[in-house]
Amino acid sequence: MFRKIIVGISGGVDxxxxxxxxxxKGFSVxxxxxxNWDELDETGRCSGEKDLADANYVCNKIGIDLIEVNFVKEYWNNVFTNFLEDYQNGLTPNPDILCNRHIKFDHFYKYALEKxxxxAIAMGHYARTSFGPYLENYKPNKDVHLLQAKDSFKDQTFFLSNIRQKALRKTMFPIGEYTKGEIKSIAKNIGLHRVALKKESTGICFIGNRNFKDFIKEYIHSKPGDFIDIDTGKVVGHHEGFHQWTVGQRCRLHSYLKPYFVAAKDELTNSILVAYGTDHPALYSNLVYTQNPSWISSDPLKDRNQFRCQFRFQHTKPLVDCTVEKLxxxxxxxxxxxxxRALTPGQYGVLYLGTECLGCARIMTSEQMKNNFKQFASMQI
Structure with missing residues (x-):
């Protein structure tokens, strides 16, 4: 059924x-x-040209053709503008989740299948699906389920948690059946030493190696405000704009021996509420509230008010058991x-049931953050 496959080639080993x-496997590839990003606008700081050269090297070695497609406009409209708007509103977005939903598994998917x-498409993500790595279990009228990769440390289902069922149904994830070490060994065995030894890219492509605060200043006007101790209500420092800070981040206030950390951001007063010490109770919560969820297959709350599953909002952190209720x-x-610690508005809470990634929902606030604001408000009276 599936013979002609388009692979997203990034220039990396995966x-x-x-x-x-x-x-x-005999597919026509x-x-x-x-x-996705115009590096000329960023004085060459992004690695787009080097990645393209590596992509050409890979395809020449493997013996397949390579073409280039430009999604710069789509990335700007669907990912980057949302990124800036969120930071301006005091939220902390996740551009990788947005990129997967809007670019790789929407514009790219449609380009491959429709144009x-x-x-089908194939991607070098560490993930698996119920249809198998080569869609060998594909059923036209059956939902596909997103499953964690064999390599639990490299698993990328967190970043795929917001993609649509339609695209997932015709996506292959061949490397989800391997560990990272096995993938590097395969690359070396077939002569792809250049990418096997290539340093893995981290962070956000449009920021590159720059300091985040310096980067964000180029796009968002700074509005100075105060750091306020959440316990005493006293001003303990000043900031240049709360879009430069995120919940849980350390504030280096040199007048204090013990470090302060961001507990909440108050948009009305342009104040950042800070807690003294990394384990301060104001930084922890066991109750979180989200926007409408995006489910990958069926809605687990369709016929019930609540269900048990596992939760994470940072892809490297362990899963935590939870109860989910619909509001x-x-x-x-x-x-x-x-x-x-540091449940962050704007980030995504991703839900799992065993090895299956059910979907995600964007975090709006937590119970502790609500309490932090109440405590701050009472100090203003």
Missing amino acids: SAVCAHLLKE LGVFMR LEFD NDGGLQVSLDKPL
């Missing part, structure tokens, strides 16, 4: 081995390099069995 595995008329406004209330 997408390289993904393409190799597909060709070894075309590599596509996505240009180029290929059968009247369509959002979720997530009651955690164990309190978590």
Whole structure:
């Protein structure tokens, strides 16, 4: 059923081995390099040209064609503008989740299947699906389920938690069946030493190696305000704009021996509430509230008011057992069995049931953050 496959080639080892595995299986493979950010606007600080050169090297070695597609405009409109708007409103976004939903598994998916008329796409993500790594279990009228990768440390289902069922149904994840070490070994064995030894990219592409505060100043006007001790109500320092800070982040206030950490951001007063010490109770909560959820397959709350599952809002952190309830406004209330530190508005709470990623919902606030604001408000009276 699926013969012609388009692979997203990034210039890294994972997408390289993904393409190799597909060709070894006998698929007709075309590599596509996505240009999502115009590095010329950033004085060459992004690695787009080097990645494209590596993508060409990979495809030449494997023996497949490579074409380039430009999604700079789509990335700006769907990812970057939302990123800036969130920071301006005091939220902390996750551009990787937005990029997967809007660019890789929407614009790229449609480009591959509708414009180029290929059968499916394949990506070098560490993930698996119920349809199998090569869609061998594909059923036209059956939902596909997103499953964690064999390599639990490298698993990327967290970043795929907001993609649509339609795209997931015709996506292959061949490397989800391997560990990172195994993928690097395969790359070396087939002569792809250049990408096997390549340093893994981290962080956000449009920021590159720059300091985040310096980067964000280029786009958002700074509005100075105060750091306020949440216990005493006293001003303990000053900031240049709360869009430069996120919940849980350390504030280096040199007049104090013990470090302060961001507990909440008050948009009305432009104040950042800070807690003294990394384990301060104001930084922890076991009750979180979200916007409307995005479920990958069926809605687990369709025929019931609540259910048990696991939660995380940072992809490297352990899963925490929880109870999820649907609120009247369509959002979720997530009651955690164990309190978590720095539950951050704007980030995504991702829900799992065993090895299956059910979907995600954007965090709006936590019970402790509500209490922090109440405590701050009482100090202003």
